[in-house]
Amino acid sequence: MINKGQLVIKPQSGMLIYDTDLLFSMDPYCVITSGNNRFQTKVHSGGGKSPKWIGESFKMNVTNEDIITFEVWDREHIGSNRMVGQGALALNTAM
Numbered sequence: 470m471i472n473k474g475q476l477v478i479k480p481q482s483g484m485l486i487y488d489t490d491l492l493f494s495m496d497p498y499c500v501i502t503s504g505n506n507r508f509q510t511k512v513h514s515g516g517g518k519s520p521k522w523i524g525e526s527f528k529m530n531v532t533n534e535d536i537i538t539f540e541v542w543d544r545e546h547i548g549s550n551r552m553v554g555q556g557a558l559a560l561n562t563a564m
Contacts, residue, residue, distance in 0.1 A: 476560075478527045480510055483541050485518040485554050495520075495553065496544040501527065503560075504534040512544045535560055 480499050488495050494517035499510045508527040513520035520541070541554040 474531050476529045476531050478508070478529060478537070480522045480525055480527075480539075482519065482521045482523070483516075483554065485520075485541065487553075488518050489543050489551055489553055497541050497553065498522075498544060500540045500542060501537060502540075503529060503537040504532065506530075506534070531560065 478501055480501065483497060483499065485495075485497070494515045496512050496514050497516045497520035498512045499520075499522060501508045501510075506529045508529070510522040510525050513522060537558045537560060539556045539558070540552055542550045543553050544550050
């Protein structure tokens with residue numbers, strides 16, 4: 470557990486192993502959660518396996534959170550969006 474404070478998260482890019490779209494490049498976005506905090510980047514249209522979210526920034530008040538989770542989703546125009554990657558970061562290793 471870490472001390473209370475404010476954390477700024479600046480997602481930069483993703484390096485995905487595979488592209489889930491057969492005909493076109495994926496349209497990825499990242500969902501960041503920790504405790505009751507939830508943030509979502511803009512969709513990188515046509516970002517494929519190497520999406521970039523440069524310039525996005527999220528401020529989060531940290532109280533008792535221990536872990537930040539990251540999920541990368543592919544926005545689908547027809548049907549449901551699909552998760553294409555995920556990860557977690559222990560806050561005590563990042564601070």
